[in-house]
Amino acid sequence: MLDTATGPIRVVIADDHPVVRRGLAALITSIDGLEVVGEAADGASAVRETQLLRPDAVIMDIAMPGVDGLEATRRIVAAVPDVAVLVLTMHDDDDTVFAAMQAGARGYLLKGADQDDIAHALRAVVSGQAIFGPGVARRVLGYLSSTPQAPGVVFPELTAREREVLDLIARGSSNATIAAQLHLSPKTVGNHISSIFAKLAVASRAEAIVRARQGGLGRT
The missing domain is CATH 3.40.50.2300 (Response regulator)
Structure with missing residues (x-):
């Protein structure tokens, strides 16, 4: 960034x-x-x-x-x-x-x-x-909310690593903490977060946390 x-x-x-x-x-x-x-x-x-x-x-x-x-x-x-x-x-x-x-x-x-x-x-x-x-955002959110998810997999549009990162974001972890826990570079964590935001059509960390918790991530 x-x-x-x-x-x-x-x-x-x-x-x-x-x-x-x-x-x-x-x-x-x-x-x-x-x-x-x-x-x-x-x-x-x-x-x-x-x-x-x-x-x-x-x-x-x-x-x-x-x-x-x-x-x-x-x-x-x-x-x-x-x-x-x-x-x-x-x-x-x-x-x-x-x-x-x-x-x-x-x-x-x-x-x-x-x-x-x-x-x-x-x-x-x-x-x-x-x-x-605005019009594009409504279309994206409508599409994603109507896309059936694979059984047992939350946010199937994300990769397994992106789901790990999103789970840690939802737990309140900072980028530095995520990088240390997953043994990734801060730059790689930032790239994963950018991809997550794009795929989930969210514009902020707070929105990503809300979506993640609604999907069952970020819970202890």
Whole structure:
């Protein structure tokens, strides 16, 4: 996670429309604490720019020529897992939303979001939270609440390790305590927590604890 005391949040913008890229760049650079360090016109370029520049976040469009935004997100998450991907797209259908989540995006906003929404989303995903636009969030929560769970397994969308981490979060453990107990690095714990937040569509540790306890985790 970024320590904002060390400098601004560094952002790469990936969108195949030059006018959109320029508009986003102007918007972001006008906000204190945010800085555009690179741009990409397609998914392959987005991956290269991210690996080269190591920004804190990538604003990712979905529909781009060649490698699309979903595949670019998967490649970025695999190669540079500390970089937060924030999807900004016109697509609000269920398949695209959930594909972006599965690819590892930490946030999903629709184009038309205002300056404050984009700034808030960037800061949130860089700090390890998952964030979705209001309509997208309702869809995600509705989908997850209606998805049947496998018998005997709570939160089957999580990996076994993520369930362990979530259980410890629900017990009130800090990241440092979780790292020590599970013999993981703090960075790995942070990555697991980001994935948990995205899969459960929660935006804070408190929300994750509520969901976990509702599912029976975190109990002694």
